[in-house]
Amino acid sequence: MKPKQYKGIVLSNINIVDNIYELKIIGKFKGNPGQFYMLRSWDLEPFLSRPLSICNIEEDALTFLYEVRGKGTNILSNLRNGDSIYLLGPLGRGFPLDNRRKVGIVAGGIGIAPMIYLCKSLNGNIDFYGGFKEKPFYMDKIEKYIDKLYISTDSGKEGYKGFITDIFNLEKYSTVYTCGPIPMMEKIKYICEKRDISLYISMEKHMACGVGACFGCSIKTTSGIKKVCKDGPVFKGEEIIFRD
Amino acid sequence: MTSIEIFGIEFKNPVITASGTFSQDYEEFFPLSKLGGICTKGLTLNEKEGNTGIRIHETTGGLLNSIGLQNPGVDNFISKELPQMENYDTVIIANVGGSTVEEYIKVIEKLNNTNIPLIELNISCPNVKEGGMAFGIKSDIAFKVVTEVKKVCKKPLVVKLSPNAENILDMAYKCCEAGADGLSLVNTFSGMAIDIENKKPVFENVIAGLSGPCIKPIALRMVYEVSKIVNIPIIGVGGIIDYKDALEYIMAGASAVQIGSGNFIKPSISLDIINGIEKFVKEENIKSIKEIIGIARR
Numbered sequence: 001m002k003p004k005q006y007k008g009i010v011l012s013n014i015n016i017v018d019n020i021y022e023l024k025i026i027g028k029f030k031g032n033p034g035q036f037y038m039l040r041s042w043d044l045e046p047f048l049s050r051p052l053s054i055c056n057i058e059e060d061a062l063t064f065l066y067e068v069r070g071k072g073t074n075i076l077s078n079l080r081n082g083d084s085i086y087l088l089g090p091l092g093r094g095f096p097l098d099n100r101r102k103v104g105i106v107a108g109g110i111g112i113a114p115m116i117y118l119c120k121s122l123n124g125n126i127d128f129y130g131g132f133k134e135k136p137f138y139m140d141k142i143e144k145y146i147d148k149l150y151i152s153t154d155s156g157k158e159g160y161k162g163f164i165t166d167i168f169n170l171e172k173y174s175t176v177y178t179c180g181p182i183p184m185m186e187k188i189k190y191i192c193e194k195r196d197i198s199l200y201i202s203m204e205k206h207m208a209c210g211v212g213a214c215f216g217c218s219i220k221t222t223s224g225i226k227k228v229c230k231d232g233p234v235f236k237g238e239e240i241i242f243r244d
Numbered sequence: 245m246t247s248i249e250i251f252g253i254e255f256k257n258p259v260i261t262a263s264g265t266f267s268q269d270y271e272e273f274f275p276l277s278k279l280g281g282i283c284t285k286g287l288t289l290n291e292k293e294g295n296t297g298i299r300i301h302e303t304t305g306g307l308l309n310s311i312g313l314q315n316p317g318v319d320n321f322i323s324k325e326l327p328q329m330e331n332y333d334t335v336i337i338a339n340v341g342g343s344t345v346e347e348y349i350k351v352i353e354k355l356n357n358t359n360i361p362l363i364e365l366n367i368s369c370p371n372v373k374e375g376g377m378a379f380g381i382k383s384d385i386a387f388k389v390v391t392e393v394k395k396v397c398k399k400p401l402v403v404k405l406s407p408n409a410e411n412i413l414d415m416a417y418k419c420c421e422a423g424a425d426g427l428s429l430v431n432t433f434s435g436m437a438i439d440i441e442n443k444k445p446v447f448e449n450v451i452a453g454l455s456g457p458c459i460k461p462i463a464l465r466m467v468y469e470v471s472k473i474v475n476i477p478i479i480g481v482g483g484i485i486d487y488k489d490a491l492e493y494i495m496a497g498a499s500a501v502q503i504g505s506g507n508f509i510k511p512s513i514s515l516d517i518i519n520g521i522e523k524f525v526k527e528e529n530i531k532s533i534k535e536i537i538g539i540a541r542r
Binding site: 005 | 264265266267269270272273285293294296298299300301302303304305306307309311314328426448456485505508509510512
């Protein structure tokens with residue numbers, strides 16, 4: 001699927017919870033689960049575009065779910081219906097779809113963003129594990145695609161009190177997909193490795209070009225230096241080195 | 245109207261993509277044959293993994309990078325990447341990096357056997373610990389390096405200067421004396437950033453290279469001053485993001501320009517710049533780009 005440059009129009013931009021926003025762009029877009037787009041709705045400040053993974057693709061809209069962290073996402077959060085935005089994508093390699101047997105998806109915080117579209121594309125047979133700080137979000141959007149939902153919060157306000165990795169029961173999965181905080185993904189990798197389960201990890205890294213040219217997002221993997229933007233952001237579990 | 249012959253090579257327009265910011269991946273966004281030229285990433289003798297830790301950091305009006313010359317090595321480049329690049333109807337410029345004179349020479353000897361028409365010698369990478377940078381700071385050292393390289397280089401040689409040179413005019417003059425066929429000005433400026441939460445420099449190497457629109461006025465001044473004292477072609481580079489920036493460099497004395505960080509704003513930015521220059525030249529009834537090279541200096 002060839003990436004393209006687009007001038008998009010904002011359909012909606014909703015504050016879901018705390019500093020999490022859902023941005024919808026009008027139009028027919030392409031992309032696989034786990035791929036991303038580079039977005040910018042500003043001229044020169046900040047200098048770089050922001051990579052956001054595809055949260056959903058519908059007939060007439062492309063959805064992103066993002067957390068406001070800095071200058072760029074803060075500007076994005078002020079977008080309104082009708083505003084224009086520059087998009088570049090779809091970029092990178094997404095999740096290979098493998099649901100011959102039961103699939104486990106483990107996502108933490110904003111790491112759930114690429115998982116909605118993944119669930120939709122996998123076509124059933126999924127257990128979903130969502131870890132959150134205070135308040136789970138977007139779970140209503142995911143429920144219809146999955147068999148069982150497990151939730152944890154740091155505060156214990158909803159679901160299990162503690163880390164999602166504590167209640168991750170891998171007995172039944174042939175494939176696991178994960179995206180979220182590094183310690184969470186590291187734990188999942190450790191668990192899956194012991195059981196010889198195929199694991200796919202979606203990595204996050206600051207990017208400049210987003211297309212594979214600048215080597216700004218390179219990471220060391222077991223199969224050499226890889227670019228998160230071009231060779232990833234999804235990697236096989238065994239490729240990722242969380243610490244040297 | 246926008247074509248230009250420099251170093252005996254015909255460029256269809258004066259717009260070249262800068263080393264380390266552009267690759268064949270951009271073919272997905274526009275036909276690369278539209279470009280005046282493509283400058284490769286910095287090639288070293290052996291494959292380089294580049295630096296560990298954070299590699300890019302945004303600043304106001306630009307970005308700091310500490311990539312550390314990640315590249316597949318000259319042999320892999322020649323066998324795996326060059327054949328595809330040669331399909332594009334554009335001038336391929338090999339950017340040569342290295343940390344010793346011997347390394348530069350070995351890389352250039354390998355490039356001598358290719359069809360690449362032009363070599364850009366990077367004596368100014370701030371992100372490689374040993375050597376490299378020192379060559380670009382002291383003009384006497386640069387003189388020796390360029391003299392040695394010229395002895396083996398069978399292609400026209402453009403020397404890419406560092407703005408961190410002790411004296412940019414002396415540096416340019418010495419490189420010229422040593423036999424450089426052209427100069428590109430400038431590489432990135434040495435800069436740094438501090439992570440106030442960790443209370444440490446952002447980059448493992450502490451110092452990184454600053455590029456982007458924030459450096460343009462200084463880089464432009466350097467092109468302007470250097471072009472007054474040398475009689476070899478200059479390629480202007482530093483913070484160009486539109487055709488107006490490019491024309492400023494040309495009017496300051498550059499025969500061609502390179503687009504670097506601007507590629508990160510929009511992959512097809514070079515195409516916009518080419519079209520903008522063409523429109524300007526037409527509207528101003530300029531018959532050849534040559535008419536306006538250094539026109540602001542006269």
